[in-house]
Amino acid sequence: MSSEIEIIKDKSNYLRGTLKESLENEITGAITSEDNALLKFHGSYQQADRDLESERKHQKLEPLHSFMIRVRLPGGISRPAQWLAVDKLADLYGNGTIKLTTRQTFQLHGIFKRNLKKTIRQINDSLMDTIAACGDVNRNVMSNPNATQSPVHAEVAETAKRLSEHLLPKTTAYHEIWLDKQLLVGGEKDEEPIYGKTYLPRKFKIAIAIPPHNDIDVFANDLGLIAIVEKGKLTGFNVAIGGGMGMTFGNPSTYPRLATIIGYIPKEKIIDVAEKIMLVQRDFGNRDDRKNARLKYTLDRLGVEKFKAELYARLGYELEPEKPYTFESNCDAYGWLKGTDGKWHLTLFIEGGRVVDGENIKLRTALRKVAEIHQGDFRITGNQNLIIANIPTSQKKEIEKILFDHSVLSSQDLTGLRLNSLACVALNTCPLAFAEAERYLPKLIDKLDEIVIANGIEKEPIVVRMTGCPNGCARPYLGEIGFVGRAPGRYNLYLGAGFSGDRLNKLYRENLNEQEILETLKPVLEDYASTRENGERFGNFVVRKGYVKATLEGKNFHN
Numbered sequence: 027m028s029s030e031i032e033i034i035k036d037k038s039n040y041l042r043g044t045l046k047e048s049l050e051n052e053i054t055g056a057i058t059s060e061d062n063a064l065l066k067f068h069g070s071y072q073q074a075d076r077d078l079e080s081e082r083k084h085q086k087l088e089p090l091h092s093f094m095i096r097v098r099l100p101g102g103i104s105r106p107a108q109w110l111a112v113d114k115l116a117d118l119y120g121n122g123t124i125k126l127t128t129r130q131t132f133q134l135h136g137i138f139k140r141n142l143k144k145t146i147r148q149i150n151d152s153l154m155d156t157i158a159a160c161g162d163v164n165r166n167v168m169s170n171p172n173a174t175q176s177p178v179h180a181e182v183a184e185t186a187k188r189l190s191e192h193l194l195p196k197t198t199a200y201h202e203i204w205l206d207k208q209l210l211v212g213g214e215k216d217e218e219p220i221y222g223k224t225y226l227p228r229k230f231k232i233a234i235a236i237p238p239h240n241d242i243d244v245f246a247n248d249l250g251l252i253a254i255v256e257k258g259k260l261t262g263f264n265v266a267i268g269g270g271m272g273m274t275f276g277n278p279s280t281y282p283r284l285a286t287i288i289g290y291i292p293k294e295k296i297i298d299v300a301e302k303i304m305l306v307q308r309d310f311g312n313r314d315d316r317k318n319a320r321l322k323y324t325l326d327r328l329g330v331e332k333f334k335a336e337l338y339a340r341l342g343y344e345l346e347p348e349k350p351y352t353f354e355s356n357c358d359a360y361g362w363l364k365g366t367d368g369k370w371h372l373t374l375f376i377e378g379g380r381v382v383d384g385e386n387i388k389l390r391t392a393l394r395k396v397a398e399i400h401q402g403d404f405r406i407t408g409n410q411n412l413i414i415a416n417i418p419t420s421q422k423k424e425i426e427k428i429l430f431d432h433s434v435l436s437s438q439d440l441t442g443l444r445l446n447s448l449a450c451v452a453l454n455t456c457p458l459a460f461a462e463a464e465r466y467l468p469k470l471i472d473k474l475d476e477i478v479i480a481n482g483i484e485k486e487p488i489v490v491r492m493t494g495c496p497n498g499c500a501r502p503y504l505g506e507i508g509f510v511g512r513a514p515g516r517y518n519l520y521l522g523a524g525f526s527g528d529r530l531n532k533l534y535r536e537n538l539n540e541q542e543i544l545e546t547l548k549p550v551l552e553d554y555a556s557t558r559e560n561g562e563r564f565g566n567f568v569v570r571k572g573y574v575k576a577t578l579e580g581k582n583f584h585n
């Protein structure tokens with residue numbers, strides 16, 4: 027039997043449902059659950075402030091509903107005017123913060139229903155949109171934001187944009203509901219030539235990496251593309267399919283999986299290949315059980331050969347054999363870099379991706395001031411960080427001064443552990459969180475920092491990731507150290523992912539509180555400090571020393 031969401035999509039008249047009516051209903055701050063399912067396709071989720079949950083219940087009030095809005099921003103690139111627009115909306119309608127996500131875009135939180143339409147409209151006014159930022163469609167396409175900026179990087183960013191646009195839903199519902207625009211004329215009807223009426227069985231994600239950087243975690247995507255550069259020119263892409271992080275505790279039929287490379291394709295064919303891969307998933311993905319609906323499960327069920335046969339039948343040609351490539355890491359490179367065209371790029375660490383003014387570090391104000399004068403662009407990285415990119419030499423000093431005056435630059439001298447940490451949003455806005463992540467990881471790292479400093483390994487980059495539940499929004503199963511929330515204050519500890527995002531980690535200990543985490547990790551970090559081999563990364567070390575077995579396949583993640 028089709029899942030409930032399938033029925034909602036089918037009946038929705040191309041994602042309209044009763045969204046207009048729900049938005050106009052002044053009796054409640056919420057929308058109906060059917061409309062909430064549809065709202066995701068428009069780039070927004072209904073949430074409630076979970077910090078206030080019990081107090082509101084006690085007062086017999088409905089939860090304090092508000093909405094999260096996610097922007098579609100292929101490759102994470104925005105202009106200074108767009109940054110300023112988001113910054114303004116954060117104060118005007120949001121909770122005063124901007125969240126940079128693990129898929130290179132902006133999120134605004136805390137928007138009340140009465141302001142939802144205004145916010146989405148103003149995002150569109152600044153030449154961005156929120157279409158398909160969530161929902162059972164192709165999501166924000168990620169691409170290497172690397173600041174070394176060469177013509178290849180520009181071409182890859184452009185490819186991400188083209189892929190995103192080609193795979194957009196064609197329904198005019200978005201324009202009708204949010205922008206009051208009637209795009210259908212003279213009896214025209216909506217159609218979805220690629221998706222069809224019920225869209226995909228589940229979300230679909232694409233990312234493009236440019237070796238040696240895997241800073242967008244290409245293997246965590248339904249479709250991961252690895253740029254192949256020959257003699258300084260982009261020739262095409264290795265095509266990897268079936269990546270994904272999400273799983274459910276206690277349900278071993280769900281597991282994280284890294285994408286499998288199935289071949290190479292010249293760059294001219296990339297849009298066609300991406301579309302047809304998505305169509306195989308559209309036709310073969312499980313529409314009965316959303317927990318087994320992602321492409322990774324379709325691929326493991328059909329097998330690679332049958333999947334390829336279906337793909338080739340749709341393409342009318344075959345992929346070529348994969349080409350050699352090497353990834354070095356999935357981290358960001360911080361600090362100043364000069365591009366091949368002489369422009370400057372500054373990568374800043376943004377803890378938890380949260381752009382907010384703290385007591386001492388006035389990050390949001392500083393970035394606003396930078397945006398007011400900046401002539402280049404901003405690039406959000408897949409690690410929730412920010413590159414102030416394409417700065418002419420003449421402006422470098424001025425931008426540096428703004429960041430210095432607001433204590434942003436001086437706050438960047440951090441341990442390798444913190445600089446490579448990622449945490450998902452979790453509480454107080456995520457309805458699925460069992461435990462804290464973004465609000466807690468910095469405090470845990472304060473304590474872990476003491477251990478790494480005491481052992482002289484404070485400069486070693488170690489990839490640490492934390493999520494408030496097993497859905498995997500900060501890609502915790504690709505952490506050399508991964509924490510996954512089980513209950514308030516309790517986490518599963520995973521160890522041993524590959525430093526370049528090429529191997530999943532493995533469960534090491536379950537359900538630990540903070541003290542247990544510190545007691546468990548201390549001897550392992552001490553051992554790493556004293557017995558690691560030259561250049562050996564922490565994830566490889568714990569596998570070599572037998573702390574955990576290497577996870578070589580998603581299906582074996584739980585073994």
Ligand code: SRM
Nearest residue numbers: 127128129131270271272273449450451455456497498499
């Ligand atoms: Fe995610 C659901 C936040 C990246 C796997 N994710 C959610 C929701 C919308 C909760 C919900 O369904 O109500 C979270 C909203 C929290 C909030 O208050 O903002 C949420 N996900 C995020 C973000 C904001 C985390 C962050 O701190 O940056 C990331 C936004 C990305 C974006 O800009 O599009 C985010 N989510 C990811 C990633 C990482 C990635 O894509 O590289 C994953 C793992 C990769 C994957 O998809 O397998 C991810 N999110 C999920 C899942 C599990 C999907 C699955 O296949 O099982 C869910 C739950 C679901 O879909 O049922 C989920």
Ligand code: SF4
Nearest residue numbers: 450456459494495499
């Ligand atoms: Fe929410 Fe879980 Fe995603 Fe964290 S991993 S944002 S807790 S769904």
